[in-house]
Amino acid sequence: MSDSQKVSAAVAKLYDTYPFPPEPILDEPPPGYNWRWNWLSAYNFCTGMKPQKQNIRILDAGCGSGVGTEYLVHLNPEAQVIGIDLSAGTLAVAKERCQRSGANRVEFQQLSLFDVEQLPGEFDLINSVGVLHHTDDPIRGIQALAKKLAPGGIFHIFVYGELGRWEIQLMQKAISLLQGEKKGDFRDGVEVGRKIFASLPETNRILKREKERWAIENHRDENFADMYVHPQEIDYNIDTLFELIDASGLEFVGFSNPGFWDLERLLGKAPEIIERTKDLSERQIYRLIELLDPETSHYEFFLARPPLTKANWKNDSDLLTAIPEIQPCIDGFPSQVFFGHDYKVVNLSDGEFAFMQACDGNQTVGEILKNVELSLDGVRSLQRQQLIILSLSQ
Structure with missing residues (x-):
């Protein structure tokens, strides 16, 4: 048995002993949402607009006991979902979880990340949460998964921070x-x-x-x-993280918690220090942030396989003809106070509230603004906050 096989066997033994995550199994869909697992929301975050299709293929790579897989099925009603994991015991829990909650559009396979080429076809969304850092060769793992990502597809990853x-x-x-x-x-x-x-x-x-x-x-x-007591763990810092990302051959889209990576929150009271960062690269600024705020226990981010078309909505005519709809991952709307996609409280102005109430997926921004007092910059603000999703008019 090779060293890599020994590591895989030890990891499988851990999760056969302690299936993970240990969330309770319910006879109904799981509560709440994780926007990173919702195709519409995740794609909007990565591109600034609604995806053109929803009948996609999703791979949950290292699905564990199926907690994320279950959400992926329920949050993406037109998707075909496949979950893979090393541990037979954990997969048994995942299968029961999804059967009990009615997440019936999922197929499970006992398979290593390294052998993912055995799966047919490509995937529009790959989810790999808490997995790569538990392999003996994360670069080999991310490269194997990257080969299964379809052009224009997105890849959601979570790894530990040292x-x-x-x-x-x-x-x-x-x-x-x-x-x-x-x-x-x-x-x-x-x-x-x-x-x-x-x-x-x-x-x-x-x-x-x-x-x-x-x-x-x-x-x-x-x-x-x-x-x-995990038998295999590799923790990252910004420098080693981007070595992993670069090895994938994919495009880095961004961290899914961009607020943490805003230098202003740490150095906003020292503009002369901010000025000194002007010659730093983006990655150096990320490194500076984590050095100044070493609470980073993990990194959560998106990669993409080009071409990934992005919209910025700076052009007024494009924005006026766009069709807005409500972000699916919010809780408590319609109300002027509700929880946004990241479970933070949102307080809408009267104009913002009236605009969102009119977002029925049929009217354009321009048509709505004829009856609502809100500026185009106000619409852009709603889009940047991930409260609405815009699609290009046909």
């Missing part, structure tokens, strides 16, 4: 040292870790970090094992 997981890394190494020959016995690893945390003084940095950031989810052994 700066925000520093204390986790220390605990992982401590548990490994104490396990000795029992390393690979994941139940023993969880027991060792629990006892360490129970013994550490309240002033201990590792314990304080666990309590303030992770303890609520880690009361479940599945979460604790995934965090502290």
